[in-house]
Amino acid sequence: MFSTFDFSVIVASLPFIWSGLQFTFKLTFVAMTGGIIIGTFLALARLSSIGPLAAAASWYVNIMRSIPLVMVILWFYLVIPLITGKPMGAETSALVTFTAFEAAFFCEIMRAGIQGIPKGQVAAGQAMGFTYSQVMRFVVLPQAFRNMLPVLLTQTIVLFQDTSLVYAIGAKDMLKAAEVAGKNYNRPVEMIIFVAIVYFSLSFALSYVVKRLQKRIAIKR
Amino acid sequence: MSEMPEAMIKINNVSKWYGDFKVLTDCTTSVAKGEVIVVCGPSGSGKSTLIKCVNGLEAFQQGDITVKGISVGDPKTNLPKLRAHVGMVFQHFELFPHMTITDNLSIAQIKVLGRSKDEAHAKTMKLLDRVGLKAHAHKHPGQLSGGQQQRVAIARALCMDPICMLFDEPTSALDPEMVNEVLDVMVQLAKEGMTMMCVTHEMGFARKVSNRVIFMDNGNIVEDATKDDFFGTPRSERAQQFLSKILSH
Numbered sequence: 001m002f003s004t005f006d007f008s009v010i011v012a013s014l015p016f017i018w019s020g021l022q023f024t025f026k027l028t029f030v031a032m033t034g035g036i037i038i039g040t041f042l043a044l045a046r047l048s049s050i051g052p053l054a055a056a057a058s059w060y061v062n063i064m065r066s067i068p069l070v071m072v073i074l075w076f077y078l079v080i081p082l083i084t085g086k087p088m089g090a091e092t093s094a095l096v097t098f099t100a101f102e103a104a105f106f107c108e109i110m111r112a113g114i115q116g117i118p119k120g121q122v123a124a125g126q127a128m129g130f131t132y133s134q135v136m137r138f139v140v141l142p143q144a145f146r147n148m149l150p151v152l153l154t155q156t157i158v159l160f161q162d163t164s165l166v167y168a169i170g171a172k173d174m175l176k177a178a179e180v181a182g183k184n185y186n187r188p189v190e191m192i193i194f195v196a197i198v199y200f201s202l203s204f205a206l207s208y209v210v211k212r213l214q215k216r217i218a219i220k221r
Numbered sequence: 222m223s224e225m226p227e228a229m230i231k232i233n234n235v236s237k238w239y240g241d242f243k244v245l246t247d248c249t250t251s252v253a254k255g256e257v258i259v260v261c262g263p264s265g266s267g268k269s270t271l272i273k274c275v276n277g278l279e280a281f282q283q284g285d286i287t288v289k290g291i292s293v294g295d296p297k298t299n300l301p302k303l304r305a306h307v308g309m310v311f312q313h314f315e316l317f318p319h320m321t322i323t324d325n326l327s328i329a330q331i332k333v334l335g336r337s338k339d340e341a342h343a344k345t346m347k348l349l350d351r352v353g354l355k356a357h358a359h360k361h362p363g364q365l366s367g368g369q370q371q372r373v374a375i376a377r378a379l380c381m382d383p384i385c386m387l388f389d390e391p392t393s394a395l396d397p398e399m400v401n402e403v404l405d406v407m408v409q410l411a412k413e414g415m416t417m418m419c420v421t422h423e424m425g426f427a428r429k430v431s432n433r434v435i436f437m438d439n440g441n442i443v444e445d446a447t448k449d450d451f452f453g454t455p456r457s458e459r460a461q462q463f464l465s466k467i468l469s470h
Contacts (some may be wrong), residue, residue, distance in 0.1 A: 118313075118315075120311055120313055120315045121315055121317070123273075123278050123311065123315065124309075124311060124315035124316075124317070125317075126278060126300075126301070126304060127276060127278065127304055127307075127308075127309035127311075127378075128304070128305065128328075128329035128333060128377075128381065129301045129302065129304045129305025129306075129329055129333040129334075129381065130301060130329065130332070130333065131301045134301075134332060134333075138317075138328055138332065139317055142319050143317075143318065143319050146319060
C-alpha cells in the first residue's frame with residue numbers, strides 16, 4: 001500500500017515545515033517560561049494567608065483546568081478582539097493563551113513543590129532574619145523548583161504536543177505548515193505521518209532526558 | 222541572686238493555645254546577659270514551643286516576651302530584623318541542602334546584614350575553622366555527618382553576631398557518638414559568655430555550664446532553679462521523677 005505514497009514531497013517542503021516547527025518551539029518555550037513564572041506566583045497566592053488572594057488564584061486555576069484547551073484558544077482568539085476592538089494575530093493570541101493556560105497547570109506543580117519543603121526550612125530561613133520574600137527566593141523556591149524539575153519537564157512535553165491545537169485558529173505551527181504543504185502537493189497523508197514522527201521523536205527524546213534527570217536528582221537527595 | 226544583671230530575654234506570663242488546646246500556661250522567666258539556661262521536661266511539655274516564641278517563630282496569645290527590650294509580640298516589631306540578631310539552632314539542623322556549606326553561612330550575612338561578599342566569606346571561614354570544619358567548606362550539607370551538620374548550623378547562627386542563642390534540642394537527632402562534638406562547641410560558647418537558652422535533655426551539659434535549669438511540664442514552668450538547687454533538691458515531684466528517670470542509667 002505504501003507504493004501509492006510519495007515521500008519525496010516531504011523533502012521538498014522541509015523548509016516550510018521547519019518554519020512551522022520554529023513557531024511550535026517558540027510557543028512551547030514562551031508558554032513554558034511564562035507559565036512557570038506566572039504559575040509560581042499563582043502558587044504563592046494560593047498558599048497565601050490572605051484569603052481573597054488565595055481564593056482568586058484558586059478560582060483562576062480551577063477554571064482554566066476545567067475547560068478544554070481548544071475552547072480557551074478559540075475563546076481568546078474570538079473574544080479578546082471584541083473587547084479591545086483590535087484584532088489580535090493568531091500567533092500572538094496563541095502565545096498569550098498558552099501562557100495563561102499553562103500557568104494554571106504549572107501553578108499546581110509548584111504548589112506541590114512548595115508544600116513539599118519541610119516547615120523547618122522555612123523556620124530556619126526566618127530565624128536567619130529573612131523576610132517572607134527572601135525565604136521564598138533563597139530557601140523554598142530553589143528547592144521546590146529543583147524537586148519538581150522532572151514534573152515541570154513532563155508537563156512541558158504535554159504542552160509541546162498541545163501546541164498543535166493552535167491549528168484551530170490557523171496559527172502557523174508545524175501541524176498547520178504540514179497541512180498547507182500537504183494541500184499544495186495534494187499529499188496530506190504523507191505530511192501528517194511525517195509530523196507525527198517529528199512530534200513523537202522530540203517528545204520521546206525529552207522524556208528520556210526527564211528519566212535521566214530523575215535518576216540524577218534521586219542520587220543527590 | 223544578689224545583683225540583677227541586665228535581662229536579655231524576658232518572658233512574662235506567656236500563654237499559647239492551639240485552638241482549644243493550651244500549650245503554654247502563664248510562663249514567666251528571664252535570661253540575663255551571659256547566662257546559660259537549660260530548659261528540660263518530658264516531650265510535649267511545651268519547651269520547644271516556648272523557645273520558638275522567643276524569636277517569634279511561634280505566635281502566642283497572651284503575655285509578653287522581650288529580647289533586649291524589644292517586644293516580640295508587638296505587631297509593629299520588625300521580626301526579621303530582630304531574628305537576625307537572635308541565633309537559633311534546630312533539632313534537625315535545617316541547613317539549606319541546595320547550597321554549599323560556605324553559602325549556607327554567607328547568604329544571610331550578605332542579604333540580611335548587608336555585608337560585602339569578601340567580608341562575609343572571611344567571617345564564614347573564621348567560624349567554620351572554629352567548629353573545625355573549614356576543610357568541608359565547598360561541600361553540600363548532605364555530604365556531612367549529623368554532628369558536622371549541627372556544628373555548621375551553630376557556625377551559621379554565629380556568623381550573624383547574635384546577641385543570644387536559642388538551641389532547640391540540638392543533639393536529639395544525632396547518633397550518640399556525635400553528641401559530644403556538638404556539645405563541645407556549645408560548652409565553649411557558654412564559656413565565652415554567650416547568652417544561651419537551650420532546650421535539651423543533656424543533663425551533663427546542664428551540670429557543666431548552665432546557670433539555671435527550667436523544668437516544664439504540661440505547658441507550665443514547674444521549676445526554675447539554679448543548677449545546684451535543681452540537681453540537688455528539686456522541689457516538685459514531677460521534676461524529681463523526671464530526673465530519677467533520666468539520670469538512673
